[in-house]
Amino acid sequence: MAFQSTPDPARGRLLLLSAILFISYLCIGMSFPIVPLYVSGQLRFGNVWAGLGVGIAFFATILTRGYAGSLSDHRGAKVAVIRGLALYVAGASMALVAGLLAHMPLPSFLLLLVSRLLLGLGESLVAVGIIAWGIGFVGPARSGRVLALVGAAIYGALAVGGPIGLALFGRFGFAGTMAISAVLPFLGMMAIWRVPSVAPHPGAERPSFWAVIGRVWLHGAVVCFQGIGFAAIGAFFTLYFLDRGWDYAGLGLTAFGVGFVLVRVLFGHLPDRIGGLAVAVGSLAIEAIGQLLIWSAPNPMLALAGAFLTGLGCSLIYPAMGREVVRRVEPHLRGTALGGFSAFQDLAYGLTGPFAGLLADRAGYGSVFLAGTVAAIAGLLIALSLRKMRAVAFN
DSSP states (O other): OOOOOOOOHHHHHHHHHHHHHHHHHHHHHHHTTHHHHIIIIISOOOHHHHHHHHHHHHHHHHHHHHHHHHHHHHHOHHHHHHHHHHHHHHHHHHHHHHHHTTTSHHHHHHHHHHHHHHHHHHHHHHHHHHHHHHHHHHOGGGHHHHHHHHHHHHHHHHHHHHHHHHHHHHHHHHHHHHHHHHHHHHHHHHHHTTSOOOOOOOSSOOOOHHHHHHHHHHHHHHHHHHHHHHHHHHHHHHHHHHHHTOSOGGGHHHHHHHHHHHHHHHHTTHHHHHOHHHHHHHHHHHHHHHHHHHHHOSSHHHHHHHHHHHHHHHTTHHHHHHHHHHHHSOGGGHHHHHHHHHHHHHHHHHHHHHHHHHHHHHHOTHHHHHHHHHHHHHHHHHHHHHHHHHHHHHO
């Protein structure tokens, strides 16, 4: 007699959360490649301002990760996610208004910045809330799997959203694309009401946010350096291709996302199985090779291969280091710790845009990816030092 496996309701809920996140995050994925095109092309601002248009959302996320973690720990992850999705809708709607004012460059740009700030706050709440919600379903022992699935949803949305956004931008303009993108998180907000919540930890004693950060900042530094390579592709890969007169300019995020999601799907279990630091060391080496290949590529195919390798390398670094963070804190501090840890990645995304724009103005777009190579190597050195520190502690 054949035995049938019992369905795992917690795993099913985690997959549902990931699917809802994917649909909602298309709102951000669609805007990623077209914001610099809109700012530099239609509004006629320079590369630094185009980079700021992308990166300012991540500054808002950095400043609110602590709030998002605290809200998730105190009020529950579901509350944080619903508020975040509402902010996605508000941010995309304000970007729509900015697009309608394209004939007034300065007011349009200022409204666009406000809309990106709203998206950044929404991202802070959604990401921390979804991760805490998922870990609440399946338990901390499978936290690496949760982080891998959540990241696959996010970067899958970036991979699909980039070409969709560029196609819609060409057909309907910036305002039309933003109108469509506002609908997606609204659909996610409606769907997520049906997902059961997990209990918060309102009464437990809590150290300060900065005390929690002090326990995880080296792990955060690794994902900070890792994030520079992705941010460089998101903000400047399209402009890099256009500057060199190459075809397939819109496929950079797609190549990155395919590599990213492929590793998450096939090897997302590795951080839980062999440890986060071991996975991070190998991943950062691959990312460095990918960034170096983009910088040195003589043709678009090799540059796209570099973006694909960067996606392969970046894929498991966040869940690998996040798993180490979860293991270092108590359950009632999980949301706060993950919020602070995630802020380091946001720092990379926020700083890369404007600084890479300044670098591109001075030394060309290729130099942005050389900087990404150096950053990945720096992250690799920190991961190796953390691994050595752990080995010493256990001996």
